[in-house]
Amino acid sequence: MKRTFSVAPMLDWTDRHYRYFARLISRQALLYTEMVTTGAIIHGKGDYLGFNEEEHPVALQLGGSNPADLAHCAKLAEQRGYDEVNLNVGCPSDRVQNGRFGACLMAEPQLVADCVKAMQDVVSIPVTVKTRIGIDEQDSYEFLTRFIDTVASAGCDIFTIHARKAWLQGLSPKENREIPELIYDRAYQVKRDFAHLNISVNGGITTLEQCEAHLQHLDGVMVGREAYQNPYMMAEVDQRLYGDDRPVLSRAEVVEQMIPYLERHISNGGRANHVTRHMLGLFNGMPGARQWRRYLAQNAHLPGMGAELLADALASMPEAAREA
The missing domain is CATH 3.20.20.70 (Aldolase class I)
Incomplete structure (x- = not known):
């Protein structure tokens, strides 16, 4: 290791x-x-x-x-x-x-x-x-x-x-x-x-x-x-x-791969903000970073919030940020 x-x-x-x-x-x-x-x-x-x-x-x-x-x-x-x-x-x-x-x-x-x-x-x-x-x-x-x-x-x-x-x-x-x-x-x-x-x-x-x-x-x-x-x-x-030559995941790809994980967490009785609080800094330095943080912070704690939160937050981001 x-x-x-x-x-x-x-x-x-x-x-x-x-x-x-x-x-x-x-x-x-x-x-x-x-x-x-x-x-x-x-x-x-x-x-x-x-x-x-x-x-x-x-x-x-x-x-x-x-x-x-x-x-x-x-x-x-x-x-x-x-x-x-x-x-x-x-x-x-x-x-x-x-x-x-x-x-x-x-x-x-x-x-x-x-x-x-x-x-x-x-x-x-x-x-x-x-x-x-x-x-x-x-x-x-x-x-x-x-x-x-x-x-x-x-x-x-x-x-x-x-x-x-x-x-x-x-x-x-x-x-x-x-x-x-x-x-x-x-x-x-x-x-x-x-x-x-x-x-x-x-x-x-x-x-x-x-x-x-x-x-x-x-x-x-x-x-x-x-x-x-x-x-x-x-x-x-x-x-x-x-020296690993596998491609780097974009920020958007990381978010997309977190959606099934968040779905499992919520289905097991967890809340969205248990997971999304760790993702607030993902777009730091990118256009829309503040918007990303605000969207998650304002919505993740709401009762009944599901994994669609991540998809919605990502869709709200500027295209330049989604592709980086």
């Missing part, structure tokens, strides 16, 4: 509806779930592991710090058909810190190593780690490499590095995605010093040109908000980053 390009796990955004939609735009990108806590999986009443078969390759991101619980959830993930299990060591929110997982785990590399080993002992799919470059005042390169070396010694050979440190106190999760300085060279240096590891970088990446530049130094790139807010930026991922 190539990790050349992946879409970051994003709470409230990268649910199964978004992932199905993203898969129509890129056949090759590795897709991640939202972070799911071990407590939700083990004690929750809902199905937190459901996904569409069309989503492969798809990875489950877990939040937790109890090795036994993580091992149990990793085993469930493999049984359900996930291609990878990823441990979150990057989220800085207070709620996550109170649960003793996320970015605060960078201060406990041996515990992370124990968690990784516990998961690897019970599954055959890859167990990977997504981390920051540091936390609070512990932001030296030595701190990062000590963490990487300890976790890698437990058998983890795949890391995604968000190239910002996390401030655990004083900044909100949103601010932690924007304020700490991006230091891509730290990820580059990790790859030089740990050449045997698979290293991807995350943070602030918005174009395929930037992806191509990072791939001169690293094994992979992970794109977050841009892949959600401007999803068609992924349209040429397969061709430019994977």
Whole structure:
């Protein structure tokens, strides 16, 4: 499974509806779930592991710090058909810190190593780690490499590095995605010093040109908000980053292929806006983009709204946008 390009796990955004939609735009990108806590999986009443078969390759991101619980959830993930299990060591929110997982785990590399080993002992799919470059005042390169070396010694050979440190106190999760300085060279240096590891970088990446530049130094790139807010930026991922010569779907073709999916979702008791909220940015930068967003936003939540919503919204778009 190539990790050349992946879409970051994003709470409230990268649910199964978004992932199905993203898969129509890129056949090759590795897709991640939202972070799911071990407590939700083990004690929750809902199905937190459901996904569409069309989503492969798809990875489950877990939040937790109890090795036994993580091992149990990793085993469930493999049984359900996930291609990878990823441990979150990057989220800085207070709620996550109170649960003793996320970015605060960078201060406990041996515990992370124990968690990784516990998961690897019970599954055959890859167990990977997504981390920051540091936390609070512990932001030296030595701190990062000590963490990487300890976790890698437990058998983890795949890391995604968000190239910002996390401030655990004083900044909100949103601010932690924007304020700490991006230091891509730290990820580059990790790859030089740990050449045997698979290293991807995350943070602030918005174009395929930037992806191509990072791939001169690293094994992979992970794109977050841009892949959600401007999803068609992924349209040429397969061709430019994977050498896939299959034709790119137009925006209109993507919409047309989403109609049967939306029909199935509604027939199973879902509402149109569960799906269409992820499609608002499809026409960003095109004539009629605002009209597309407004039409979906104003109509998708209405009771009884069916899949014809997408066909009607597409028909209202300028011809130039439909053909692009």
